[in-house]
Amino acid sequence: MDSKMYIDKYYMTEVDSFDDSIYCHHAMMREKIITDHKHDKGQFLYTEGGVVFLKTEQKSYFLPARHYIWIPAGIVHSIHPSSPQVIMRNLYFPRFETDPIFFDKVHIYPVNDFLIEFIMFTNRWNGNIFPTEEPKFSIAKTFKLILPEVSKTELPLALPYPKHEKLNEIVAYLEERIDDNVGFKNLANQFDLSERTLARLFQRELNMSFIQYYTILRMLTALKLLLDEKLSVNEVATRVGYSSLPTFSNTFNKIIGVRPSEYIKNKNLLF
Incomplete structure (x- = not known):
């Protein structure tokens, strides 16, 4: 069919x-x-x-x-x-x-x-x-x-599509280098923009800051890796650019609602 x-x-x-x-x-x-x-x-x-x-x-x-x-x-x-x-x-x-x-x-x-x-x-x-x-x-x-x-705790498991041509290139750049922990200043330099202009671009076009967008992007990527691939929490943290496991775990918990170790443990039960 x-x-x-x-x-x-x-x-x-x-x-x-x-x-x-x-x-x-x-x-x-x-x-x-x-x-x-x-x-x-x-x-x-x-x-x-x-x-x-x-x-x-x-x-x-x-x-x-x-x-x-x-x-x-x-x-x-x-x-x-x-x-x-x-x-x-x-x-x-x-x-x-x-x-x-x-x-x-x-x-x-x-x-x-x-x-x-x-x-x-x-x-x-x-x-x-x-x-x-x-x-x-x-x-x-x-x-x-x-x-x-x-339904009291809505999860921000969504990302807006950038319509601005330059921002679309920036987002694609971030997705391709999700394990690099791209810094805001370096990103601005890479695309020949001032930090102020880049900050305004994210806020105006996506209604969120760069750090909000980038954090959600990394956590959604981490969630997909935890669900689709047999990786440890530490490996997933590295794959999405976190060198500190506690920082990754705390951020994941804040966005997704559970710690990554709990998510892996309960994954089979959830399906």
Whole structure:
């Protein structure tokens, strides 16, 4: 099945066939990419068995194990799993009058044990759930309603795309030399910019400082290395430019929410 057929069958035609239904779909990806598409319903996406990159027109999101992403209705996005064996658990919801602003933007949040139990409970459902199907519809609707209540620590597992030509070159330079611990002053010199101009470029174009962008870039790279390759925490720290293991561990914990040693230990459980 090619990716276009996959989109037509599961991600466009069936999901949006009925305005008031909640659509449920659990399946192994079997695809390397699901190309750009959008829905008339908001999407809850949780994955097992690997990592997913999700790209919108503005940002690239990194969805690791034991996290979910909320995608509002109308957001054009593509899905890039780490392997075709990734299992996607999707719930698509119509807008309810009581929806808070929480559902108006893309979010990535960790999933606690309670939410995992709820997600696994939905495994028995497939396809449209209509308002007349009680108590199933009320249970599914409750799933959406509890998300703002159990999602309190949003993770910055996303990086904006630079549209500025020079900044695009700078970001590519940083990605290619992720193990070099590139300094701000040296970066400015490399691209023949003053430090003040470079700082303004990051803030104006990406709405974050150089150090914020570079730290998130390094931590997302570290997360991918921990998940995809059999490397020690010390090796991963070196690969993303950290000579101090405690500094790397503390930074990882601040961004991701757990220490890298804990993440490795629990990795198999999370999948």
